[in-house]
Amino acid sequence: MTTTTAEGLWARSYHPAPERPRQLVCFPHAGGSASFFFPVSAQLTSVAEVLAVQYPGRQDRRTETSPSDIGTMADLVYAALGDRIRSRPTAFFGHSMGAMVAFEVARRLEADGGELTHLFASGRRAPSTYRAESVHRRDDDGIVDELKLLSGTNAALLGDEELLRMILPAIRSDYTAVETYRCEPGATVKAPITALTGDDDPKTTLEEAEGWRAHTTGAFDLQVYPGGHFFLSSQAPAVLALLREHLAAGGESAR
Structure with a gap:
């Protein structure tokens, strides 16, 4: 597989903007797909090119097996996108499981001599925090119940039994990966890291979000928004304004 093919397999550029001096790479949540970030790409294309990571096991990659380990996922993402990430100033935005994957890809990038302008870690407690969770061990109905609880999956999808059963293996793999992840x-x-969290997120307390401070030797900022685990939906204008400010400032820590 060539680098170009691997890059196209692992990332979607919904609004190509190669002339932009900066880029933002977005990492979806467990069960999520690249298309979740289509609106982000549309809104930020004036200041940066947005890439959305497409994990295996969903949408056009639904026939592939999704890794059930965050480290393996990060290895594969970096192998496919490393050259692209290093090509110009780049920031990462990851939500929930995506925050863990983004953090691990950032570690690989820096270990390889590269540089990240900023890491936005959304809807996820710090890598060093731990909760005993076992959603990945539930039966299919139990996993669907969790998806409904968090309100992060399209309601139409949850009502489509055939399609839902098709993607459940990937969702289970995602939950296995995030629930068995142990940070070095x-x-x-x-x-620099900015942690973003909802003030009513059952998956992340403010203290757990604040814990991201220990995972950067650079600047740290905590942004708290009204809402639950998917506060991104109701608080999209505010989050987009934060990202736009960072990207327009040339990747400098501005908060």
Whole structure:
């Protein structure tokens, strides 16, 4: 597989803007797909080119097996997108499981001599925090119940039994990956980190979100929004304004 093919397999550029000096790479949540970030791409194309990571096991990659390990996922993402990420100033935005994948890809980038302008970690507690969770061990109905609880999956999809059963293996793999993830002790990145969280998120307390501070040797900022685990939906204008400010400022830590 060539680098170009691998890049196209793992990332979607819904609004190509190669002339932009900066780029933002977005990492979806467990069960999520690249298309979740289509609106982000549309709104930010004036300041940066937005790439959305497409994990295996969903949409056009639905016949592939999704890794059930965050480290493996990060290895594969970096192998496919490393050259693209290093090509110009780049920031990462990851939501929920995506925040973990983004953090691990950032570690690989920096270990390889690259540099990330900023890491936006949304809807996920710090890598060093731990909760005993076992959604991945539930039966299919139990996993669907969790998706409904968090309100992060399209309601039409939850009502389409055939399609839902088709993607459940990938969702289970995602939950396995995020629930069995254990951060390497003392793991940090040089990139500044902004943690974003909802004030009513059952998956992340404010203290757990604040814990991201220990994972950067650069600047840290915590942004708290009204809402639950998917506060991104109701707070999209505010989150987009934050990202636009960062990208327009040339990748400098502005908060």
